[in-house]
Amino acid sequence: MPPVVLSLTFPVADLPPPVRSVMAEFRLMVNRGIRFALEENKTARGSIPPSFRQTLMREHRVNSTHVAAALEVALTCAKGHRRLLRKGRAGHVPYCRRPFLKTSKSSFHIDPDTGKVRLSLRNGEWVSFFVPVSQHARRTLLDPKVRLKALTLTERKLSLAYEVDAPEPYVPEAAIALDTNERSLDGVLATPSSCEPVVVPFPEVKRVQQTHFERRRRLGRKKAHDRRVKRRLLGREGKREHDRVNSRLHMLTNTLVATARENRAVLVLEDLKPPQGGGRGRRQRRGLSSWPQGELHRQIRYKSALHGVPLITVNPRYTSKTCPRCGVRAERVGKVFDCAGCGWSLDRQRNAGINIYATARRETAELGGLRFDLDALAKDVVIPLYPAGSAARAREERTVREPKGTVGRGTS
Numbered sequence: 001m002p003p004v005v006l007s008l009t010f011p012v013a014d015l016p017p018p019v020r021s022v023m024a025e026f027r028l029m030v031n032r033g034i035r036f037a038l039e040e041n042k043t044a045r046g047s048i049p050p051s052f053r054q055t056l057m058r059e060h061r062v063n064s065t066h067v068a069a070a071l072e073v074a075l076t077c078a079k080g081h082r083r084l085l086r087k088g089r090a091g092h093v094p095y096c097r098r099p100f101l102k103t104s105k106s107s108f109h110i111d112p113d114t115g116k117v118r119l120s121l122r123n124g125e126w127v128s129f130f131v132p133v134s135q136h137a138r139r140t141l142l143d144p145k146v147r148l149k150a151l152t153l154t155e156r157k158l159s160l161a162y163e164v165d166a167p168e169p170y171v172p173e174a175a176i177a178l179d180t181n182e183r184s185l186d187g188v189l190a191t192p193s194s195c196e197p198v199v200v201p202f203p204e205v206k207r208v209q210q211t212h213f214e215r216r217r218r219l220g221r222k223k224a225h226d227r228r229v230k231r232r233l234l235g236r237e238g239k240r241e242h243d244r245v246n247s248r249l250h251m252l253t254n255t256l257v258a259t260a261r262e263n264r265a266v267l268v269l270e271d272l273k274p275p276q277g278g279g280r281g282r283r284q285r286r287g288l289s290s291w292p293q294g295e296l297h298r299q300i301r302y303k304s305a306l307h308g309v310p311l312i313t314v315n316p317r318y319t320s321k322t323c324p325r326c327g328v329r330a331e332r333v334g335k336v337f338d339c340a341g342c343g344w345s346l347d348r349q350r351n352a353g354i355n356i357y358a359t360a361r362r363e364t365a366e367l368g369g370l371r372f373d374l375d376a377l378a379k380d381v382v383i384p385l386y387p388a389g390s391a392a393r394a395r396e397e398r399t400v401r402e403p404k405g406t407v408g409r410g411t412s
């Protein structure tokens with residue numbers, strides 16, 4: 001299994017002047033590197049002539065590791081620019097405005113207890129500064145399975161990328177297939193002997209976002225005369241919203257992955273396409289872009305990998321328009337899917353979840369032995385895989401952790 005790559009972030013304040021000067025040099029090297037790569041048409045690390053590296057080292061007075069890292073960033077930027085050029089959508093040549101620094105394992109060290117970061121500037125010259133270390137960060141840094149890979153430093157934050165080996169996923173004995181919606185994940189929990197409709201509700205996420213959207217709009221109007229204050233307040237609001245939404249998503253993805261593991265189930269999700277902006281109203285576009293579907297799937301993906309839970313994704317094409325009973329595809333689907341062919345009728349989201357399960361079952365031989373029972377899936381009683389009641393109010397912050405993997409019974 002390929003290792004899972006994750007990161008820790010730390011807030012940064014008052015960096016010592018030598019660090020800031022290296023960040024400034026790094027930014028300049030990246031910008032020079034981008035121009036060099038584009039003008040000389042260089043695409044690979046190996047094709048950058050040593051003379052250019054030496055020029056950078058000499059003129060920016062940094063070690064070869066920093067030069068190599070800056071060129072790496074520059075090549076990536078140049079690649080992105082070329083791709084846009086090919087598509088005919090390129091603007092100006094990319095240019096980094098803010099100082100930053102990226103470096104690999106050999107050029108830094110962090111002490112998990114004190115938060116002291118040591119950073120190599122030039123050969124034999126190191127500088128240190130402190131970052132606040134949370135309990136989670138300390139535990140992670142002390143974990144012998146964690147391998148630090150790279151450090152990225154900006155004026156605001158430090159982030160450390162690390163790797164953890166992923167266990168071999170188990171052979172599934174069940175499946176949890178879910179369709180991703182705005183307020184819930186809807187689908188099926190199937191074993192060889194049972195097949196039940198399930199739901200992972202998260203209406204509070206939408207509510208938190210709505211509350212913050214309104215508050216931001218109010219603030220924006222009130223502080224319209226003072227752009228500096230406005231920007232600061234809006235930034236703070238945005239961060240709070242982000243933290244609250246993420247905290248809820250973490251609780252529910254923890255529970256979901258734990259439930260899958262307890263049932264030895266494979267998780268089945270749809271392949272997410274980035275939301276399409278065109279052709280919808282402004283309100284709906286905001287709804288789509290602020291809805292953290294990507295974050296939700298990202299969490300489920302890495303947590304599954306860390307816990308050895310197998311995960312498959314299926315093409316979501318027509319999942320909400322197809323009849324799972326007779327296969328007829330509907331032209332238009334409202335809140336309820338009604339089949340013109342056989343009369344099958346079910347909530348649109350639950351119907352899509354069933355189709356995701358059906359697709360996975362068709363495409364994955366191991367799932368052939370699992371039960372597929374449409375009558376059971378059409379029942380009114382839906383099993384929630386995550387207790388929604390405990391986090392119902394948007395104001396409530398996380399106080400206690402939900403017991404892992406509790407499958408309660410209730411009606412939808």
Ligand SMILES: [Zn+2]
Binds near residue numbers: 323325327343
């Ligand atoms: Zn039908």
